[in-house]
Amino acid sequence: MSASDFQSVGTETWRQDGIAKVTGAEQYAPDISVDRMWFGRVLRSPHAHARIVEIDTSAAEALGAVCLTFADIPKVKYNERIVSTPPCLYRDRYVLADKPRHVGEAIAGIAAPTEALAEKALRAIRVEYEPLQTIITMDQAMRDGAAPIHDTIRLMDDDIPIEHNIAVARTIEVGDIDRGFAESDIVIERKFKTNRIYHAQMETKTVLCRPEVDGGLTVWASTQSIHNTRILLGEIYAIPLHKLNVKKAALGGSFGSSIQMNSVTPICVGLALKSGRPVKIVSTREEDMYDHVRYPSEITLKLGLKADGALIAGHMRADIDIGAHNIQAYPFLGCMGGFWASLYTLPNLKYEGRAVYTNKTPSCAMQGFGAPQTTFAVECLMDEIAADLGLDPVQYKLAHYVGLGGTFWGQGPASKCIIRSDGVPELLKVGSEKIGWKNRPKAGSGSGRYRRGIGMARGFHTSGVGHPKTSGAEMIDYSGAIVKVNEDGTVDLVQSLMDHGGGTNDAIAKIVAEEIGVPAQMVGISPVDTRTTLYDVSTHATRGVYAGGAAALKAARKVRQMLLDQAGRVLDVLPESLVIEPDHELGQGVIHCPNLADRRITVGALAKHMQINSLGTIAAAESLRQVNCPPAYVSYFLELEVDTHTGQIKTRRAVLGSDCGTVVNPKLAAGQLVGGLSKGHGYALIEDNHWDPETGELASKGFWVDGKTPSMSESPLLDDVETHFAHTFEPTGPFGAKGLGEAAGNPAVAAFANAVHNAIGVRFYEVPITPEKVLAALAAKQGPGAPARPEEPVADEPRLDPAPAGE
């Protein structure tokens, strides 16, 4: 089957929330206000590591504010991301810090009738700190005698001591690497380092909480899972879930930073409970930058090969700086190992990962969850090996990648599946042709100021965390959906699954329309909350369409059968003789018997018949866990231009390919790839964060421009970016679909690094590849004595650097 066989799946439509979003009507958490609402602010630690000797809130309270301190909060140690199962859930935090462990950590909350008063009261709180040793690097953290950032953490019912600030370590072994390396003809080892970038989602973390008269709460929050937010708040504040309602608000970007319940959410709830008032907290951009960053990595990768390049053994050691809290280091380390094992066939491998506490902003998931880091190391080293062996990297990778029939580790050792759809050969063939791979220059052979180079990388992300086992899972992974037919034949899709903006909810509405047999525009996405929906774990791990869509498909299938059964009675034919098809002119689904032309009724007429004859509503509520986690492959072919005078790197052409199975929303799917390139560009070339080694403050001081989010003016031109999709069909996915979102950026960093190598003949093992690093590398390459700049000041060709307008 292909997209052309479908009526709704694969068609172009305006996204259902589109008109609201282009007119400003869409409601994100910061846009929601309620009557009698107070404003919340958070007092944050100026110290990276300290003991709180005393907090005096009397002056703030005298101003009319309500204060929340450690003394007020339930002493429940929790992990804010309850996607992992309890045996894998490392709990190290309270609603407010028992001691601050990073600059910006929440010490106290304030609520007041106006924002100005809340701010004034915040400044009136007096805190006496006793500063402790500030630990900024992993080396410092693991040194003997280093101050413990956490003495113990909770795991199940136990207090687990933390030694040398190592939050968790994980080893994965397959085969026997000692034997493997002994049998290798060539051994190569390289060290790689990736940066600690900021998510830079447009919406800062926000929460509004309204206490209800029955002792319950209504909460609106930035979140990727309304149900997990509810469950966790229920556990912390001992509120029964039927009295705790979390409402879905549109999410203004997240990229992984709201898989966890964000730190302001339980503070706001505490303030609302104490004050008896609705309270709203909107994080400032500075606060947000101190709240979450991507996991950085230091990877040592050693590969053993036969003389022909066949991979025999591999050893990867990865150290991850998790900052002040362990949000999800255990699954992260597992994912890195699993993604590595899934890139190329390695009969003997050993992965050793360590996650290390430091006094910095906590790290958390960001688009790709270990895949961008792992893929950077592996794809760069494969490129280097191919070059050393005189092989074409594309052919070399094609010969050894894990594809059809191989095993894919979707989320570490606990979620694996056999690969049943594989678009890699098509992606690499088409990508090679479009970029002109065969004609790429010899690495570093260019001359002149501007040097062009072509590089490629491939990768993937999982589609969800599905697996077949009934116990021993590391992660929770299921979705629910309610599908009901309205009295005019339209359909409500009632599902708690969040859309980050990629069009997940629209894709699922199309899947429901396709299954029932009604036109796509007849399926509406309902505004929802936790009270009226089935559980959904979270929109993460690129599981939205594959797992969430499959749950909705299951409900839609049941609805379709109910429609056929009811129509059979009305039309006096066997249900098995009927089909349902969309009639786009009529704007209805039509149920008819192909053998008897007069037996025909629209879904709307049938639903109306059922209503006026009191025959009931056609609806189904279903939960589903996928038992597979298929890889969504992506390929990057880039042509870059390095300015050897300034060290700046420009993307001149990009060919981005995706194997997401059936493409459900074509333009939005292409948009995911282009967005992946943009974030990949920032990650590979410009973005980073630094913390002052003495004070633990962000060097950017919370200024966003210092985080260097790519802007429109430095992004590649329209004609220079091309997207394409593999013609595959995933047999376990809804109408052949698998994931796409996170995969879109996963090979980006490696592709940039490989293309830079092709351009100037220098390999970079550390990102971002900043202009300073490029110039230093070029100078080192030329040796001492060489002129600081190559003699060729004139631009090779017209360039698009528009003069600043009106200045």
Place this chain on the structure above:
Amino acid sequence: MNDRRVRFTLNGEPREVSVKPNDLLLNVIRDDEKLTGTKYGCGIGECGACTVHIDGRPVLACLELAVAAEGREIVTIEGLAGNGGALDPLQEAFLDNGAVQCGFCTPGMIMMGRALLDETPEPSEAEVRDYLRGTLCRCTGYASIVQSVIDAGAKEAAAD
């Protein structure tokens, strides 16, 4: 601080509001006028999410004092669609091109794009990229947004 009365038109309607001398236009639009399409993204002019039009010129509402609005004509994203809810060609182009993902930057992008189209009908790609360079988007990679502004310009030129 003493409140001041400020009179301006907001999306074509005359308004008279009481503001503090240090109240930001963004807060008056969002909190007092309940027009929440204009977004807070950074509060210090780094992201462009709060862009509105004042007397036809794009302005960052997070950097503008509300008292400076005296006697001026303010248009927010809510005021862009015509009477009866007909979308502006630029809004339509955003939907046609899939230029909306999370949508949080969308109002600022559209207000900035509209200002460009009003100044420079049928802008080139370079002009679009330059004019909108201060408005950040983390989802789209900008290509669909650039295309939307170009398309809307071409469509408006063809209709003239």
